[in-house]
Amino acid sequence: MERDRPYFFCGIGGSGMLPLAAILRSQGVAVAGSDRALDQGRLAAKFDYLRNLSIALYPQDGSGVTNPAQIVVASAAVEDSVPDIRAAKTLGAAILLRAALLADLFNAAPLGIGVAGTSGKSTTTAMIARILKSTGRDPTVMNGAVMSDFVSADAPFASALVGKGDAFVSEVDESDGSIALYRPKIAVVNNIALDHKSMDELRALFRDFVAKADIAVLNRDNAETRALAPVAADALTYSLSDGDADFVARDIVPMPHGIAFEIAGLEAELRVPGRHNVSNALAALAAAHAAGVPPAEAVEALRDFKGVRRRLEVVGRANGITVIDDFAHNPDKIAATLATMHDFPGRLLVMFQPHGFSPLAKMRQEFVACFANCLAQDDVLVMPEPVYFGGTTTRAVSSADIAAEVRRQGREALAFADRAACGEALLARAQPGDRIVVMGARDDTLTQFAHDLLKALA
Numbered sequence: 001m002e003r004d005r006p007y008f009f010c011g012i013g014g015s016g017m018l019p020l021a022a023i024l025r026s027q028g029v030a031v032a033g034s035d036r037a038l039d040q041g042r043l044a045a046k047f048d049y050l051r052n053l054s055i056a057l058y059p060q061d062g063s064g065v066t067n068p069a070q071i072v073v074a075s076a077a078v079e080d081s082v083p084d085i086r087a088a089k090t091l092g093a094a095i096l097l098r099a100a101l102l103a104d105l106f107n108a109a110p111l112g113i114g115v116a117g118t119s120g121k122s123t124t125t126a127m128i129a130r131i132l133k134s135t136g137r138d139p140t141v142m143n144g145a146v147m148s149d150f151v152s153a154d155a156p157f158a159s160a161l162v163g164k165g166d167a168f169v170s171e172v173d174e175s176d177g178s179i180a181l182y183r184p185k186i187a188v189v190n191n192i193a194l195d196h197k198s199m200d201e202l203r204a205l206f207r208d209f210v211a212k213a214d215i216a217v218l219n220r221d222n223a224e225t226r227a228l229a230p231v232a233a234d235a236l237t238y239s240l241s242d243g244d245a246d247f248v249a250r251d252i253v254p255m256p257h258g259i260a261f262e263i264a265g266l267e268a269e270l271r272v273p274g275r276h277n278v279s280n281a282l283a284a285l286a287a288a289h290a291a292g293v294p295p296a297e298a299v300e301a302l303r304d305f306k307g308v309r310r311r312l313e314v315v316g317r318a319n320g321i322t323v324i325d326d327f328a329h330n331p332d333k334i335a336a337t338l339a340t341m342h343d344f345p346g347r348l349l350v351m352f353q354p355h356g357f358s359p360l361a362k363m364r365q366e367f368v369a370c371f372a373n374c375l376a377q378d379d380v381l382v383m384p385e386p387v388y389f390g391g392t393t394t395r396a397v398s399s400a401d402i403a404a405e406v407r408r409q410g411r412e413a414l415a416f417a418d419r420a421a422c423g424e425a426l427l428a429r430a431q432p433g434d435r436i437v438v439m440g441a442r443d444d445t446l447t448q449f450a451h452d453l454l455k456a457l458a
Helices: 018-026 044-052 083-091 098-108 121-134 199-211 275-290 295-302 331-341 357-362 364-374 399-408 419-429 445-457
Strands: 007-010 031-034 056-058 071-074 094-097 111-116 140-142 167-171 186-189 215-219 235-239 250-255 258-263 266-270 313-318 321-326 348-353 380-383 412-415 435-440
Touching: 007 018, 007 083, 018 031, 018 044, 018 098, 018 140, 044 056, 071 083, 071 098, 083 094, 094 098, 098 111, 098 140, 098 167, 111 121, 111 199, 111 275, 121 140, 121 167, 121 275, 121 295, 186 199, 186 275, 215 275, 235 275, 250 275, 258 275, 266 275, 266 295, 275 295, 275 331, 313 445, 321 445, 331 348, 331 364, 331 435, 348 419, 357 364, 364 399, 380 399, 380 419, 399 412, 419 445, 435 445
Parallel strands: 007 031, 007 071, 031 056, 071 094, 111 167, 111 186, 140 167, 186 215, 215 235, 321 435, 348 380, 348 435, 380 412
Antiparallel strands: 250 258, 258 266, 313 321
């Protein structure tokens, strides 16, 4: 990384871009950026936060890319037709993928803790951050979600921490293949399931990731992850049920405000619900142990863990109806959310906005099976068309296709052309005792949609 050159982030408001820009700026690097959401007048609070960090913001029309010395940071999804990219190429400015920049920072740290897996990365990363921060390790952390433990008036979008300790904790993404760039000291793999790539591609990526680490933290409850153990130089395993694992959760008790369990004679408790969060906690405890944190201190640090934004986040209650905002967007995440919700009484009215036409087509049968098997008989599913912010895509499968197949398997499922119509359908059906769950990714306005539903109910 070249700290004496200015960096320009194309799509700076993105979940992977904003914390990285914040980390660079905190280290004294000159940072600017643009974002389509800024041009559209969306998410004003997020951009106010960036301005308060002394990050200059520009329209995404190329006007911010004026210096050949600039390094333009882009995600793998940004197309060459974006004006900022065209301007960079015209000037001869360097273009650097976001993942490559993050990997440079991560690999330079004395203790890189990489958190990978199809589901649970953000929560596990936040749990490790909580443990290391609470026990005086002062880590640097890069997360794809806002960590509620570190939100303050000065940091309302706390998806990054900048510390002076040896540890650099980061989510590591397999969806774009960038996991191959990382050289972790501690490699955490929560689970492996079909999502963005074929299973053969995923197996190769995760195998290489684990093989490079000094120690791997592996989930024995996931067959694909368990199979990685032979390639690890050293490994710690965890499980909700397998007594042969190094970290095992016993006596799991769901509670209205969270979940409790026992581990190695220690009484643990989380303020976030769900057995999947117990699994995430075991991964974090194992990673903290590998980093030298005594188990009792780590368990105590998690007792007041506040979670991450948009992970089963209760927006509020009105007239006996609860509104919940959730990031679930692939079949495994959706299944975990629905299982957690069904631990407690109340019908579920689920609005699921797919995070793209391509994922919807790739996982069509898995989505159908997930909703058909995981929705209760009286639950309701409503779906708008997938989120779309521009670019080229094939619309071979629609939300209506998914809803029709779910209906054929005996569950109530409806599809609408837009989200407003979904909201009307939810409000028309909602009764006291119901829980409305807003699901989806890649669209920060889903949170505002959930808040608008709550206002309408009130």
